[in-house]
Amino acid sequence: MQATDISIIYAASFAILLIGYLTAISSKDVIRLLISLELMFGAVFMSLLPLFSAISNAPAAFGIAILTIFTSSGELLVLIYAIITLDRQKKNIYTSSVTIGGDKL
Amino acid sequence: MLLLSALACTAVLTSLVVLLTRDNFYASMFMSAAMIMVATIYALFDLQPVFVLIVFIFVGALGIVTVALAATYRFAPGRQISWLWALPVVITALILAFSVYATQLAPLGKIQFALQGFITPEYLLLIIFLTSLTVLLLLSVLKMGLKYKDEEGGES
Numbered sequence: 001m002q003a004t005d006i007s008i009i010y011a012a013s014f015a016i017l018l019i020g021y022l023t024a025i026s027s028k029d030v031i032r033l034l035i036s037l038e039l040m041f042g043a044v045f046m047s048l049l050p051l052f053s054a055i056s057n058a059p060a061a062f063g064i065a066i067l068t069i070f071t072s073s074g075e076l077l078v079l080i081y082a083i084i085t086l087d088r089q090k091k092n093i094y095t096s097s098v099t100i101g102g103d104k105l
Numbered sequence: 106m107l108l109l110s111a112l113a114c115t116a117v118l119t120s121l122v123v124l125l126t127r128d129n130f131y132a133s134m135f136m137s138a139a140m141i142m143v144a145t146i147y148a149l150f151d152l153q154p155v156f157v158l159i160v161f162i163f164v165g166a167l168g169i170v171t172v173a174l175a176a177t178y179r180f181a182p183g184r185q186i187s188w189l190w191a192l193p194v195v196i197t198a199l200i201l202a203f204s205v206y207a208t209q210l211a212p213l214g215k216i217q218f219a220l221q222g223f224i225t226p227e228y229l230l231l232i233i234f235l236t237s238l239t240v241l242l243l244l245s246v247l248k249m250g251l252k253y254k255d256e257e258g259g260e261s
Contacts, residue, residue: 002106003206003208004106005106005109006205006206007202007205007206008106008109008110008113009109009113009146010201010202010205010206011113011202012113012114012116012117014198014201014202015117015120015198016116016117016120016139016143017198018191018194018195018198019117019120019121019123019124020120021190021194022124022190022191023123023124023132025187025190026124029129029178031129031133031171031174031175031178032129032132034171034174035123035129035132035133035136035171035175036123038136038140038163038167038168038171039120039123039136039139041163042116042120042136042139042140042143042163043143045143045144045147045155045159045163046116046143046146049146049147049150049152050205052150052152060228062154062155063228063231065155065158066155066158067231067232067235069155069158069159069162069163070162070235070239071235071238073162073163073166073167074238074239074242075242076167077167077242078242078245080167080170080171080174083174087178093178
């Protein structure tokens, strides 16, 4: 993998991440927020690619990629469930209806 | 390099459509297309296992659920964006891109898929942490579900 290829990958990754951020801060409903988060994870996956040539042992890079994919999938699944719960409780999916975060212990 | 540039440009353009479209359904469809482009870049470097993982898990499972949700809640929200936020993000991205471009990386040939070497005692701890995190996440989801069920039962 040449330095030019890595530069292209990082530039595209940063561009997608920036678009994901802009989508997230401009979203008024949680579905758009979910889509923007998935875009951001896509940018993260793309930025992982040069890791395969930057570090000496490729198995570690594969392991990190697999852990990242599964962890982010778990987080997004929880968010999808939270969206469904929000819709059931508030009867809408506007981000403005989320007034407090966290959970009661 | 030309193919890589084309794929990267397509990924950026499809994600730009996600930002510009006002319909959640089309946004989710273009998001899936952008993810497939990202996965295709992995395939371009002969990393098919990661391609399969991204396409199967992200596009196949999460992407489909997102498309289904977006098709259910398909309305056009307004914009509440402050474009001033884009300026520091662009500056940071440029600095990072330049630092990566200036860094000398060791060139490698064909990358071999060898996950067997990953399961070492050093990484085993990491896997245990990941499993614990997953269990905690699922317990939290279960708690949310049970709490809602209790509240719903109390109301009726």
